[in-house]
Amino acid sequence: MTDLIQKKCVPCEGGVPPFGPEEIKKYLSQLKKGWQVLGDEKIKKLFKFEDFKEAMAFVNNVAELAESEGHHPDIIINYSKVDIIIWTHKIGGLSENDFILAAKIDNITRV
Numbered sequence: 001m002t003d004l005i006q007k008k009c010v011p012c013e014g015g016v017p018p019f020g021p022e023e024i025k026k027y028l029s030q031l032k033k034g035w036q037v038l039g040d041e042k043i044k045k046l047f048k049f050e051d052f053k054e055a056m057a058f059v060n061n062v063a064e065l066a067e068s069e070g071h072h073p074d075i076i077i078n079y080s081k082v083d084i085i086i087w088t089h090k091i092g093g094l095s096e097n098d099f100i101l102a103a104k105i106d107n108i109t110r111v
Contacts, residue, residue, distance in 0.1 A: 018093020
């Protein structure tokens with residue numbers, strides 16, 4: 001399977017089924033540790049930083065990445081902790097795009 005970091009998110013028009021448990025497991029194995037599957041519909045990871053400023057720098061980097069990929073996660077900031085939650089809204093579940101974005105978020109250099 002091609003390295004997820006090398007791929008680009010493609011626009012989802014809907015009408016395709018979300019990943020099932022086997023596909024989720026296969027793609028999850030390609031991500032760095034810490035990603036959790038929520039109800040076979042979303043993936044989530046908690047990132048911890050030294051302080052608020054570091055957390056916000058990370059969030060800004062994630063925002064730039066999301067814009068360039070055209071795929072946007074939910075981001076929850078709690079001082080020095082950042083929760084990232086990803087899924088494909090148009091299909092109400094997970095697609096390859098979600099794992100591509102997750103891999104690229106994992107690849108963002110910490111501040």
